[in-house]
Amino acid sequence: MKFEHYFDYENNIKEKEAYFNILQEYESKEIGYYHLPETSQRFLNTDFSDIEYEEVIVIGIGGSSLGTKAIYEMIKDETTKPMFFLENPDPRDIKDKLSKIKNPLIFVISKSGKTIETISIFKKVINHFNLKPNSSHLKIITDENSPLDKFASSWNLDVFHIPKNVGGRFSVLSAVGIVPLLAAGIYPKNLLLGAKEFRDDFFNKKEWHLCKKAAFYAENYKKYPINVLFAYSTLLNSFKEWFVQLFGESLGKDGKEIMPVGHIGSIDQHSFLQLLMEGMGRKTITFIKINSFETPLIIPDIKLPHLEATDFVNGRSFEELINKECEATREALLAKEYPIDEIVIDDLSLKNIGKLIMYYEMLTSAIGSLLEINTYNQPGVELGKTILRNKF
Amino acid sequence: MKFEHYFDYENNIKEKEAYFNILQEYESKEIGYYHLPETSQRFLNTDFSDIEYEEVIVIGIGGSSLGTKAIYEMIKDETTKPMFFLENPDPRDIKDKLSKIKNPLIFVISKSGKTIETISIFKKVINHFNLKPNSSHLKIITDENSPLDKFASSWNLDVFHIPKNVGGRFSVLSAVGIVPLLAAGIYPKNLLLGAKEFRDDFFNKKEWHLCKKAAFYAENYKKYPINVLFAYSTLLNSFKEWFVQLFGESLGKDGKEIMPVGHIGSIDQHSFLQLLMEGMGRKTITFIKINSFETPLIIPDIKLPHLEATDFVNGRSFEELINKECEATREALLAKEYPIDEIVIDDLSLKNIGKLIMYYEMLTSAIGSLLEINTYNQPGVELGKTILRNKF
Numbered sequence: 128m129k130f131e132h133y134f135d136y137e138n139n140i141k142e143k144e145a146y147f148n149i150l151q152e153y154e155s156k157e158i159g160y161y162h163l164p165e166t167s168q169r170f171l172n173t174d175f176s177d178i179e180y181e182e183v184i185v186i187g188i189g190g191s192s193l194g195t196k197a198i199y200e201m202i203k204d205e206t207t208k209p210m211f212f213l214e215n216p217d218p219r220d221i222k223d224k225l226s227k228i229k230n231p232l233i234f235v236i237s238k239s240g241k242t243i244e245t246i247s248i249f250k251k252v253i254n255h256f257n258l259k260p261n262s263s264h265l266k267i268i269t270d271e272n273s274p275l276d277k278f279a280s281s282w283n284l285d286v287f288h289i290p291k292n293v294g295g296r297f298s299v300l301s302a303v304g305i306v307p308l309l310a311a312g313i314y315p316k317n318l319l320l321g322a323k324e325f326r327d328d329f330f331n332k333k334e335w336h337l338c339k340k341a342a343f344y345a346e347n348y349k350k351y352p353i354n355v356l357f358a359y360s361t362l363l364n365s366f367k368e369w370f371v372q373l374f375g376e377s378l379g380k381d382g383k384e385i386m387p388v389g390h391i392g393s394i395d396q397h398s399f400l401q402l403l404m405e406g407m408g409r410k411t412i413t414f415i416k417i418n419s420f421e422t423p424l425i426i427p428d429i430k431l432p433h434l435e436a437t438d439f440v441n442g443r444s445f446e447e448l449i450n451k452e453c454e455a456t457r458e459a460l461l462a463k464e465y466p467i468d469e470i471v472i473d474d475l476s477l478k479n480i481g482k483l484i485m486y487y488e489m490l491t492s493a494i495g496s497l498l499e500i501n502t503y504n505q506p507g508v509e510l511g512k513t514i515l516r517n518k519f
Numbered sequence: 520m521k522f523e524h525y526f527d528y529e530n531n532i533k534e535k536e537a538y539f540n541i542l543q544e545y546e547s548k549e550i551g552y553y554h555l556p557e558t559s560q561r562f563l564n565t566d567f568s569d570i571e572y573e574e575v576i577v578i579g580i581g582g583s584s585l586g587t588k589a590i591y592e593m594i595k596d597e598t599t600k601p602m603f604f605l606e607n608p609d610p611r612d613i614k615d616k617l618s619k620i621k622n623p624l625i626f627v628i629s630k631s632g633k634t635i636e637t638i639s640i641f642k643k644v645i646n647h648f649n650l651k652p653n654s655s656h657l658k659i660i661t662d663e664n665s666p667l668d669k670f671a672s673s674w675n676l677d678v679f680h681i682p683k684n685v686g687g688r689f690s691v692l693s694a695v696g697i698v699p700l701l702a703a704g705i706y707p708k709n710l711l712l713g714a715k716e717f718r719d720d721f722f723n724k725k726e727w728h729l730c731k732k733a734a735f736y737a738e739n740y741k742k743y744p745i746n747v748l749f750a751y752s753t754l755l756n757s758f759k760e761w762f763v764q765l766f767g768e769s770l771g772k773d774g775k776e777i778m779p780v781g782h783i784g785s786i787d788q789h790s791f792l793q794l795l796m797e798g799m800g801r802k803t804i805t806f807i808k809i810n811s812f813e814t815p816l817i818i819p820d821i822k823l824p825h826l827e828a829t830d831f832v833n834g835r836s837f838e839e840l841i842n843k844e845c846e847a848t849r850e851a852l853l854a855k856e857y858p859i860d861e862i863v864i865d866d867l868s869l870k871n872i873g874k875l876i877m878y879y880e881m882l883t884s885a886i887g888s889l890l891e892i893n894t895y896n897q898p899g900v901e902l903g904k905t906i907l908r909n910k911f
Contacts, residue, residue, distance in 0.1 A: 189789025215786050216844070218816035218837040220753035244785055246829040247818045247840060254819040277825035296790075352799055353778075361612035372790030379794025386745075386794060388780060393636055394607050396903060397581025398688075398764030402771025402778060404899030407744055424610035426639045427646040433669035437638040439911045445610040448639060452608070455907035462902065507796030510854065511788060515847035519831045 128473065128482050130336045133457070134343065134466035141342035141497060142335070148496035149489060150330060158503065159292035160488055163300035164323035164481075166290060170305045171316055173287075178263050180232035183210045183311045186252060187236035187303075188244050189372060191268075194299025194484070195307050197366040198318065201475045207312045213252070216244045225255055233258075233265050234307045238295045240273025243515070260284075268302050294503045296372050297488055300481070313477070321481025329489060337490055340468060344385055344411060345497035351411045351466060354385050355403065358415040359392035359453040362475065367391065370487060377491045377502045385494065393452040403460055412460055414469040415483075416453045420446045421474055520717075520865065520874050522728045525849070526735065526858035533734035533889060534727070540888035541881060542722060550895065551684035552880055555692035556715035556873075558682060562697045563708055565679075570655050572624035575602045575703045578644060579628035579695075580636050581764060583660075586691025586876070587699050589758040590710070593867045599704045605644070608636045617647055625650075625657050626699045630687045632665025635907070652676075658702075660694050686895045688764050689880055692873070705869070713873025721881060729882055732860060736777055736803065737889030743803045743858065746777050747795065750807040751784035751845040754867065759783065762879060769883045769894045777886065785844040795852055804852055806861040807875075808845045812838050813866055 152158040159166070185192055192214045199210050211224045211231070233252060237245045252258070258265055260282040267279040267286045279286040287302035298304070300322055308315050328334050344354070354374065358367050367389025374387035390399050392414075403410070426448065428441040440448055461467055470486075472479050495502025544550040551558070577584055584606045591602050603616045603623070625644060629637045644650070650657055652674040659671040659678045671678040679694035690696070692714055700707050720726050736746070746766065750759050759781030766779035782791050784806075795802070818840065820833040832840055853859055862878075864871050887894025 188786060193790070215753045215783070216837045216840045217751075217753045218812045218814045218841075221837060222814050222816060241826065241828055243829055243832065243840075244844075246823075246826055247832050247837070250819045250821045250823070250833070251816065251837075253821060274825045274828065278823050281824040352801075359609075361607045361609045368790070375791045376789075376793040379798035381797065382799060384794050384798030386780075386798065388778075391607070394580060396900065397768075398585070398760070399767045400903060401768040401897040401899040402776050404771075404902070405773065406771035406776030406778070407774060409744075420610045422610045422614055424614060424643065427642045429642045429645060431638075431642070431670050432673040433666045434633065434638055436633055436666065437635055439908065440635065440639050441642070443911070445608045445613060445639070445643075448608045448635070449610075451907055451910045452636075452903075455903045455910060458906050459903040505793040507793040508788065510796065511792060511844075511847045511851040514850050515844055516831065518843045518847060519835070 128479055129471040130334070131469045131471065132336060132339065133461055133468060136339060136343040138342050138346065141346060142338040145338040145341045145493040145497055146332075149492045152492060153330065157292065158492070159290040160294070160297035160300065161326060163293065164319045164326065167300055167302065167305050167319055170287065170302055170309070173306055173309050175232060175310050178232060180230050180264060181208065182228050182231040183208050183307055184213060184228065184231045184233045184252070185210060185236060185307050186213045186233065186245055186248050188214045188242060190295025190298055191236035191238065191242070191245065191303060193365065193369040193372055195304045197369040198299070198304060198308060198480055199311060199313070200365045201362050201480055202313050202477065208310070210307070210311050213248045216247055221248060221251060231256070231264065232310050234268055234310070235265070235275065236268040236303055237273070237275055238270055238289055238298065240269040240275030266306070268306060296376055297503070299369070299484060315477060317477040318481040321478035322485035324478070325482040325485040326489065337486065337493060341490055341493035341497060343466065345494050348383055348385050348498065351409060352384055352386055353388060353410040355388045355390060355410050355412045356415065357390050357392050357395070357412060357456065359449055360417050360420070361391060363415060364391055373487060373491050376505050377495055378498065378500070380507065381500050383498050383500060392456065393449055396452065396456055400456060403465070404463060408463070408465070411466045414453055414457055414467070415472065416450055416469060417472050417475060418450070419474045520871055521863040522726070523861045523863065524728060524731065525853055525860060528731060528735040530734050530738065533738060534730040537730040537733040537885040537889055541884045544884060545722065549684065550884070551682040552686070552689035552692065553718060555685065556711045556718065559692055559694070559697050559711055562679065562694055562701070565698055565701050567624060567702050570624060572622050572656060573600065574620050574623040575600055575699055576605060576620065576623045576625045576644070577602060577628060577699050578605045578626065578637055578640050580606045580634060582687025582690055583628035583630065583634070583637065583695060585757065585761040585764055587696045589761040590691070590696060590700060590872055591703060591705070592757045593754050593872055594705050594869065600702070602699070602703050605640045608639055613640060613643060623648070623656065624702050626660055626702070627657070627667065628660040628695055629665070629667055630662055630681055630690065632661040632667030658698070660698060688768055689895070691761070691876060707869060709869040710873040713870035714877035716870070717874040717877040718881070729878065729885060733882055733885035733889060735858065737886050740775055740777055740890065743801060744776055744778055745780060745802040747780045747782060747802050747804045748807065749782050749784050749787070749804060749848065751841050752809050752812070753783060753786070755807060756783055765879060765883050768897050769887055770890065770892070772899065773892050775890050775892060784848065785841055788844065788848055792848060795857070796855060800855070800857070803858045806845055806849055806859070807864065808842055808861060809864050809867060810842070811866040
């Protein structure tokens with residue numbers, strides 16, 4: 128994985144501050160996600176082979192579903208079981224999905240153990256599949272001693288705990304992601320390995336670019352209050368949603384923000400590029416490019432009458448086309464003097480996905496520490512919850 | 520459909536300017552989309568009943584796919600044929616989708632008739648399904664005399680033309696949307712009717728709120744350069760993408776912009792609300808709420824041990840829950856003094872969808888005219904195309 132910066136910046140003091148801030152978080156074990164590559168090892172032996180099921184359901188919202196969905200979409204193939212994410216209390220969405228599911232293994236995931244959307248959908252699912260105490264088809268993932276954890280005990284269900292010091296949006300490498308992925312037939316050992324490698328390389332000062340980017344973003348958040356992620360693959364669609372939550376909830380507080388915006392290339396060149404090229408600027412832009420899609424697919428060398436102007440791609444691969452589109456867009460935007468960086472991934476292996484996840488989590492921590500905000504809380508969402516409660 | 524504004528604003532001169540600007544566009548017939556409710560009538564008789572097919576493929580990108588996909592996702596049910604959108608030159612996405620398709624009716628859609636992504640994917644599809652001249656399974660939608668139009672003649676294929684004065688992102692009510700929807704089993708007569716009704720009501724000065732919103736947005740684009748759409752239903756996922764293209768490509772130019780951001784409630788309360796509540800402001804926020812989902816789905820009255828705190832929604836419908844979440848979030852954000860408006864839709868009927876589409880298109884035109892930009896072009900995307908061409 129390569130991290131290229133297309134902007135000049137140097138501020139040794141701020142860069143070192145970023146480094147030592149997160150080193151402190153890591154070493155003090157105050158913040159748990161850094162340690163998930165080790166603490167999640169114990170879940171790798173989880174065995175669902177004595178349960179008969181055809182689909183995997185994840186009931187969860189936000190940090191309890193986005194990361195798992197992101198990884199699933201990048202990795203799924205003919206051998207993985209279908210996964211369904213019941214994440215919104217939208218009646219048609221719930222009905223549509225339930226109608227497609229026959230014999231599921233069900234994960235109910237909520238860190239707090241009392242998320243109203245999750246528990247409401249769970250009740251519907253209990254009803255729909257006639258679930259009972261002791262069910263082997265029902266698993267709980269939550270914090271120790273949460274209401275959901277206590278419920279699980281009373282129903283005698285298997286529970287997988289999330290470490291207390293791992294926030295929801297930083298929890299994809301905990302049981303939250305690891306266990307449902309295993310159930311879908313994805314063995315996430317290399318996901319943890321990749322995350323560990325990136326973390327260790329970083330603390331061994333081999334990934335200094337992260338400190339530079341964090342320092343640049345934090346120092347310039349008023350000039351560049353928006354970060355646009357332009358990911359060149361449809362497979363990264365949920366990954367960009369995960370990124371939006373990670374940045375948005377972590378870095379929008381105390382009157383400061385770096386607002387994340389996710390787009391997919393080349394599709395969104397046809398929707399968002401115009402505004403980037405000729406609008407008001409104020410954005411940093413990050414590209415993600417996948418070098419190899421592991422699926423060589425060639426644009427056939429067919430010459431169609433009157434369409435000769437498109438023949439320049441004949442015989443080339445779609446991989447080459449989408450990646451050259453990425454490069455061309457980057458060059459066009461560089462001409463507009465945006466601070467741009469690019470993450471180049473060799474292929475979408477679990478190891479590389481693990482690296483990418485740890486990179487983004489540590490980047491978020493580093494930026495948050497330099498903005499002098501609490502990266503890990505989300506006090507702003509409480510008011511809406513109180514208002515909601517009073518409406519019933 | 521109701522349009523509620525939760526901000527005070529009055530500027531008679533600007534509001535009237537908005538009204539007369541788009542009235543002029545409409546009456547001069549300079550801009551074509553206003554007239555699609557009439558000019559698209561002729562497609563309603565299109566009959567595919569003599570063709571045997573199981574799926575519908577749309578090969579198109581941006582304005583050639585987003586609107587159709589948005590409507591399809593809102594309307595599809597057990598009776599509609601599966602639609603596949605081949606919109607990205609992503610090899611794994613193309614392979615995945617093609618592997619699920621057996622006997623399709625195929626629409627190749629490109630306004631310019633030379634979109635490189637679309638024609639490249641088309642070549643792959645020709646190869647994959649062994650398509651030949653005269654094929655009844657292959658239909659073309661493009662501008663008259665475009666390269667793709669000429670190709671269609673040479674292959675003796677059915678062609679449906681897009682009016683020259685209808686831009687890609689304003690084309691969903693042209694053949695671009697109407698014909699593939701018909702093929703999928705969705706009869707879009709009421710879509711056109713709803714669009715016509717909104718347009719006529721507007722020009723009869725019964726929808727003056729649009730002028731007010733346009734004037735407010737245009738006058739305050741520096742103070743509020745971002746518009747966040749918070750749509751409360753998973754079914755509006757592609758609609759928000761359509762909105763992002765419509766606003767983004769139309770209103771991002773000449774150093775001005777109103778940047779569109781799309782979010783889905785209640786999911787994104789768990790990802791983006793924190794930043795809205797405690798970040799830097801600078802945003803207008805629009806809610807879309809659907810009064811009736813036509814699928815009453817009740818949260819079962821199940822009391823689970825230790826989860827009693829969630830029982831306040833027992834026996835209520837998911838519809839009520841998601842809509843009260845919408846209201847609660849709106850109220851919480853109003854406390855932060857955002858300029859907020861809300862679009863309340865009775866139900867997702869084709870007629871209401873037609874209204875919503877025409878509303879957003881006319882709103883875009885009105886804002887663009889007040890910003891004194893050319894709402895309908897996209898000069899900024901050309902540089903990237905030139906750079907791309909030179910990479911091969």
